[in-house]
Amino acid sequence: DAMVIQNPRYQVTQFGKPVTLSCSQTLNHNVMYWYQQKSSQAPKLLFHYYDKDFNNEADTPDNFQSRRPNTSFCFLDIRSPGLGDAAMYLCATSRDIEETQYFGPGTRLLVL
Amino acid sequence: AQSVTQLGSHVSVSEGALVLLRCNYSSSVPPYLFWYVQYPNQGLQLLLKYTTGATLVKGINGFEAEFKKSETSFHLTKPSAHMSDAAEYFCAVSDTRGNNRLAFGKGNQVVVIP
Numbered sequence: 215d216a217m218v219i220q221n222p223r224y225q226v227t228q229f230g231k232p233v234t235l236s237c238s239q240t241l242n243h244n245v246m247y248w249y250q251q252k253s254s255q256a257p258k259l260l261f262h263y264y265d266k267d268f269n270n271e272a273d274t275p276d277n278f279q280s281r282r283p284n285t286s287f288c289f290l291d292i293r294s295p296g297l298g299d300a301a302m303y304l305c306a307t308s309r310d311i312e313e314t315q316y317f318g319p320g321t322r323l324l325v326l
Numbered sequence: 327a328q329s330v331t332q333l334g335s336h337v338s339v340s341e342g343a344l345v346l347l348r349c350n351y352s353s354s355v356p357p358y359l360f361w362y363v364q365y366p367n368q369g370l371q372l373l374l375k376y377t378t379g380a381t382l383v384k385g386i387n388g389f390e391a392e393f394k395k396s397e398t399s400f401h402l403t404k405p406s407a408h409m410s411d412a413a414e415y416f417c418a419v420s421d422t423r424g425n426n427r428l429a430f431g432k433g434n435q436v437v438v439i440p
Binding site: 218220223254255256257258259304306312314315316317318319320322 | 370372428430
């Protein structure tokens with residue numbers, strides 16, 4: 215089945231130690247998104263890629279970066295995780311802008 | 327900018343009773359509207375969406391929602407709650423002017439009482 219895959223499902227890192235979260239898709243969608251969802255809050259868009267074009271949200275901290283080496287994969291890099299970055303990170307894809315977004319299962323990040 | 331209001335973070339409903347989750351939106355352009363469901367430690371699953379056309383939209387698991395432009399609402403209903411409906415539900419609005427930025431409400435945690 216076509217789907218959005220996130221690895222790992224759970225990630226533990228240390229304060230200040232760089233961490234990378236992975237997202238892959240078999241849908242061949244043009245757009246990939248990263249959302250941050252803190253406990254009991256709504257998902258918040260960090261950035262998205264339309265093909266190779268990167269679109270950062272104005273309030274996304276510089277600590278968060280992203281890479282999309284090809285259509286199928288997109289990575290979220292947190293350069294120096296703080297305790298406040300502990301959250302669920304959701305990847306989503308859509309065939310094009312203005313089309314429905316499909317979400318992966320998420321990666322729960324714990325920062326010690 | 328668009329925004330969504332969902333009142334009542336926790337909603338309790340008896341098994342077999344009507345489920346009603348309210349969503350009001352603010353948008354400067356005709357909106358696309360969505361309901362997503364999230365089970366514990368999982369991602370978001372699309373329940374239903376409204377883009378254009380018929381204002382009563384049917385989704386998965388027996389849910390439906392009606393777009394009412396005059397009331398700027400998109401309330402979600404299900405006639406008879408099932409235990410498996412216990413989850414968190416998010417309403418979202420998308421700016422149709424080409425950036426596809428989803429704005430989510432704060433969510434409703436639904437508890438189904440046997």
